[in-house]
Amino acid sequence: MLDGKHGKGVAYAMKIQVAIGESFDAKRMVPITRAHVALSNQEADIWFAEKLLEGGARCRIAPTVNPGFSLSYFKSRGLVSLENAAMMQRTHDAYQKLGAVLSYNCTPYVMTNVPRFGEIVAFSESSATPYINSVWGARSNREGANSALCAAITGFVPEYGLLLDENRFGDILVEVQATMDSDFKYHLLGYMGKKIGEGIPVFTGLPDHIGSEALTNLGAQLNTSGAYGMYHIVGFTPEAPTLEAAFGGREPARRVVITDKDLDEILEEISLDGRKPVDYAMFGCPHYTLDQVRHIAGRLENKILKRPMYILVSSHVLEMAERMALTAILEKAGAELIADTCPDQPCWEHLRGKTGITDSPKMAYYPKRRGMEFIVRDLDSCIDAALTGEVRQNG
Numbered sequence: 001m002l003d004g005k006h007g008k009g010v011a012y013a014m015k016i017q018v019a020i021g022e023s024f025d026a027k028r029m030v031p032i033t034r035a036h037v038a039l040s041n042q043e044a045d046i047w048f049a050e051k052l053l054e055g056g057a058r059c060r061i062a063p064t065v066n067p068g069f070s071l072s073y074f075k076s077r078g079l080v081s082l083e084n085a086a087m088m089q090r091t092h093d094a095y096q097k098l099g100a101v102l103s104y105n106c107t108p109y110v111m112t113n114v115p116r117f118g119e120i121v122a123f124s125e126s127s128a129t130p131y132i133n134s135v136w137g138a139r140s141n142r143e144g145a146n147s148a149l150c151a152a153i154t155g156f157v158p159e160y161g162l163l164l165d166e167n168r169f170g171d172i173l174v175e176v177q178a179t180m181d182s183d184f185k186y187h188l189l190g191y192m193g194k195k196i197g198e199g200i201p202v203f204t205g206l207p208d209h210i211g212s213e214a215l216t217n218l219g220a221q222l223n224t225s226g227a228y229g230m231y232h233i234v235g236f237t238p239e240a241p242t243l244e245a246a247f248g249g250r251e252p253a254r255r256v257v258i259t260d261k262d263l264d265e266i267l268e269e270i271s272l273d274g275r276k277p278v279d280y281a282m283f284g285c286p287h288y289t290l291d292q293v294r295h296i297a298g299r300l301e302n303k304i305l306k307r308p309m310y311i312l313v314s315s316h317v318l319e320m321a322e323r324m325a326l327t328a329i330l331e332k333a334g335a336e337l338i339a340d341t342c343p344d345q346p347c348w349e350h351l352r353g354k355t356g357i358t359d360s361p362k363m364a365y366y367p368k369r370r371g372m373e374f375i376v377r378d379l380d381s382c383i384d385a386a387l388t389g390e391v392r393q394n395g
């Protein structure tokens with residue numbers, strides 16, 4: 001591949017991967033069986049994808065891809081400029097020709113692209129890499145969108161980092177003393193990256209059962225507040241049946257305690273002042289599951305929202321919600337279910353300068369650069385705020 005026998009595009013992808021491997025002292029390349037590419041629908045990303053395409057590259061492993069924005073939804077409502085719509089169309093065309101699975105969803109690991117224990121894969125996307133390493137016990141480094149695309153094209157990755165047993169043990173013991181009684185608390189726990197510090201965290205003190213939404217939130221926020229490829233939860237994640245197994249028999253390099261006060265303080269730090277009037281609510285960063293959509297529909301049945309509500313989901317969840325008549329309930333209340341779309345996209349220009357409310361610190365973080373700012377609260381408080389136009393105090 002490196003010598004160009006498979007074409008220029010493949011040689012280019014392999015050259016990049018060999019350089020990555022050399023920089024991490026990898027000894028060999030190993031085959032992958034899955035990939036997820038966090039495409040970003042931005043100039044540099046499209047330039048790179050088109051360059052590989054022009055060189056004749058095609059994906060040997062068809063990767064799922066991240067959301068951009070739904071062309072049909074935003075174009076039909078006149079909410080995107082011609083220039084931005086053209087950019088999304090170019091992204092679509094390039095990845096279609098490369099042979100990607102055009103899923104436009106950032107939580108493939110719960111539904112459409114689920115690896116098994118020990119499987120070697122190449123996943124980019126902040127919530128995806130920790131989920132597949134920690135929860136499924138699959139193996140991927142924190143790929144970037146470009147390195148994951150190269151891996152999808154060549155079908156190989158350099159073997160280093162989290163692909164090797166010795167790098168998968170915990171470094172930091174994180175004793176959670178906070179009350180972890182909602183999925184929202186996992187958003188806040190994940191946002192403690194600064195306090196947790198560098199390395200692989202090993203959590204203790206968490207409940208016996210943790211749902212996939214909570215685990216999604218934990219991984220997404222760990223990588224918003226820091227850089228984490230995996231974590232362990234003792235007695236819960238597959239590589240941490242015991243504390244000793246999680247640390248590989250070594251002593252933790254650091255110990256950290258997380259209390260309710262820590263979570264309260266981080267919420268205060270990341271949220272806009274909750275006394276501001278709310279202009280809209282937005283959920284689904286990472287994309288919401290069908291259960292989360294069902295919960296909102298249950299809360300909104302026979303009610304009318306005072307403020308618009310946008311719920312971002314995968315096309316699969318959208319289809320299921322339509323079949324189950326959840327979409328009808330939501331639309332009647334004034335809420336919209338939108339597939340294929342990320343909050344950090346140019347399709348939200350109409351929300352610039354307005355005050356949103358969300359349950360996701362990640363949503364409050366990235367789209368700031370687009371003038372979208374958020375009050376952060378738990379889901380039920382956000383729903384109440386969209387029903388009344390204001391945040392219940394102490395909620």
Ligand code: F3S
Nearest residue numbers: 106285286287342343
């Ligand atoms: Fe997904 Fe975009 Fe949030 S990719 S996690 S919806 S920033």
